[in-house]
Structures are given as structure tokens and as C-alpha cells.
């Protein structure tokens with residue numbers, strides 16, 4: 001490493017809170033599926049900023065929308081109307097088939113906003129006694145990092161010494177519809193769940209799970225809140241992961257790729273009166289729904305559809321999964337995925353995913369280890385067949401590598 005690279009890393013370590021442990025690469029440029037470090041080395045980005053850069057790095061049309069809007073108007077606050085918000089509402093509602101939209105910034109804020117909204121709905125529409133609302137969530141969930149959200153995390157790392165925590169959550173196993181049925185009480189207002197658990201190491205629920213979940217929620221008048229912040233907007237080869245299950249959520253949460261990685265934009269979408277319970281002054285955000293965010297999100301949604309990225313995610317995801325399954329390495333325990341949300345789970349004896357990710361870095365691929373034994377692979381949705389094959393070749397040599 002040159003002196004300048006070491007300086008960036010050392011300076012971060014010196015001044016920054018050490019709440020991340022990045023792989024030792026300092027990036028300075030990105031285009032499409034590629035990123036470059038400060039030395040000029042090129043890498044295939046197989047993380048896509050946890051699926052926020054699904055449209056590819058620095059997509060020219062999203063960039064143009066950002067620059068054009070930044071010249072005109074960036075922030076008004078919601079104290080005044082702006083000429084982008086209505087268009088954003090109209091376009092995201094049409095794209096997702098939703099009736100109401102609440103614009104926020106980070107994914108965690110969308111989750112918090114959904115929790116507040118379903119509680120309010122529970123008290124004012126369902127008739128739950130005040131202060132008694134219960135929300136059911138799943139073990140090993142990941143919904144963000146705010147205090148409210150870590151209150152119902154089951155990961156000790158994210159909770160230890162951050163309490164006291166918010167009450168009102170019940171935790172059940174993921175993928176178990178009977179557990180949901182048993183956990184529902186007259187005070188249950190919502191079931192908050194990821195269609196595929198991303199941060200837990202890419203856990204795909206059993207077939208038919210969500211059909212049963214949908215039935216149970218409908219029968220018991222419980223709002224089904226799907227956190228599609230990572231799975232949504234084409235990542236799994238469909239616009240929303242719920243489409244694989246043939247169901248519709250009552251509340252859908254989007255974030256990450258909603259801006260194509262340019263800017264934090266998230267949204268709560270609801271198909272019934274959940275968001276309708278909010279009155280002026282009861283919820284808000286200074287930056288939520290600002291014209292710059294709206295212009296960026298509009299362009300990000302437009303290119304996703306116009307450039308066929310969702311279909312490409314399905315096609316290239318199938319190719320990638322097939323290729324990964326073809327790699328004969330005794331380090332591999334399982335390969336799984338849906339669309340371009342893929343994971344290689346290693347045998348514990350292989351010695352951890354981190355060193356494989358570091359070896360991949362040496363071959364021009366940036367991937368992220370997750371939960372010790374899993375390598376997550378989630379390239380931008382604009383990846384081509386040649387690029388998939390290029391990545392597979394390098395993955396094959398790395399996964400068969402002997403580290404001893």
C-alpha cells in the first residue's frame with residue numbers, strides 16, 4: 001500500500017468512532033458495476049453499498065437529475081409545497097400500486113415511521129387500548145440501528161449497553177407461520193418482517209410461508225409490514241420481493257436503491273388507512289420529501305424500469321446462482337439466492353468468510369462477509385453476462401484456494 005492509502009485508513013481510525021471494520025481498500029471513483037481505489041486498481045462491486053447502488057455507480061441519468069435539481073431548489077421543508085413531491089408520490093404509487101406515501105430519509109427512519117403509524121392505526125382504527133399495542137417481529141431481524149429498532153433486535157452486539165429499550169415487541173422465529181399464529185393477540189397491530197433476511201446471512205423462508213402469513217394477518221386484522229429496504233426495487237429479480245410470494249403487504253418500506261445511492265431517500269407505502277391516521281404535527285422530518293431527494297428518487301425509479309434492470313437482475317441472478325452451484329469446493333456448505341441477492345455459506349472449518357473476501361479483493365472483487373461464514377454477493381443490477389462469468393472465474397479460484 002502506498003503512503004496515501006495508509007494515511008486515509010489511519011486518519012479514519014484516529015478520528016472516527018470505530019463502529020465499522022472495513023476491508024482495507026480506499027475507493028475514490030465508481031462507474032456502473034466498477035469501483036476504483038486511490039491507486040487506480042479496479043474492482044467489481046459485489047456489495048453495491050448493501051443494495052443501495054443497484055442502478056450502478058454514478059448512473060448518468062440520476063446524476064443529471066441530481067445536478068439539474070440542485071441548481072434549481074434543494075430544500076423547502078414541508079412547511080411549503082415543492083414542485084417535485086407530488087410527482088414523486090404519483091410515480092412511486094403507480095410503480096408499487098400503493099395508495100399513500102410517507103417520504104423519509106434513511107431506512108431506519110422509514111421503519112420507525114411505520115412502527116409509529118401502525119401503533120396509531122391500532123389505537124384509532126382497530127381499537128387497541130392505549131399503550132397496549134404489540135408488534136411481532138422475527139429473530140435475527142435487521143431493520144436498522146435506532147434505539148427503537150435495536151429494542152427488538154436479537155443480536156447481542158447491536159443491543160449490549162444500549163438499553164433501556166422500548167417495550168411492545170414480541171419476537172418469533174423467522175419462517176414459522178405457526179409461531180406467528182400463536183403470538184397474535186387482540187392487541188397485535190402489526191407483523192414486521194423482511195421477505196428475505198439480508199443481514200442475518202440471506203435467509204430465504206420456506207415456500208408458502210408468506211401465503212400463510214398473509215392469511216393470518218388478514219384474518220386477525222394485523223397489518224403486514226414488509227421491510228423491502230434491501231429486497232425491494234428489483235434486487236431479487238422482481239420489483240418487490242413480495243411478488244415472488246404472490247402476496248401484497250399492507251405497509252411496504254423502501255430505501256437504499258430508491259435513490260440509486262446518490263442521497264438518503266426512504267419511503268413508507270401503505271395500501272390502506274395506516275398512513276391516513278397521521279395528522280399535521282404528529283410526524284415529520286426536515287429533509288423528508290425535499291425536492292432534491294424527490295428528483296433523485298424519480299430518476300432512480302425511472303432508470304430501473306426503462307433500462308430493464310429488474311429483468312436483468314432475474315436473468316443474471318439465475319446465471320450467477322447456477323455458476324456458483326457449479327463450483328466444486330469443499331469449503332462451500334451452501335449456495336443460495338434470489339435474483340442478484342446471493343450468498344455463499346462456507347463450512348466453519350474453512351476458517352471464516354473474511355479471509356476469502358480479502359483474497360477476492362486481491363483478484364478485483366469486493367464482497368462482504370456476513371455472520372462469519374457467509375460471503376454475500378449483490379452486484380449492481382446492471383451487471384452483464386460477461387461480468388458475471390468474470391466474477392465466477394475468480395470466485396472459483398478463491399473458494400478452492402488452500403489457506404493453510
Ligand SMILES: *Cc1c(COP(=O)(O)O)cnc(C)c1O
Pocket residue numbers: 050105106107108109111142143144145194198199227228229230231255256
Ligand atoms: C439497510 C436496512 C435498513 C436500514 O436502512 P438505513 O438506511 O441503514 O437506516 C432497514 N432494513 C433493512 C432490511 C435493511 O437492509
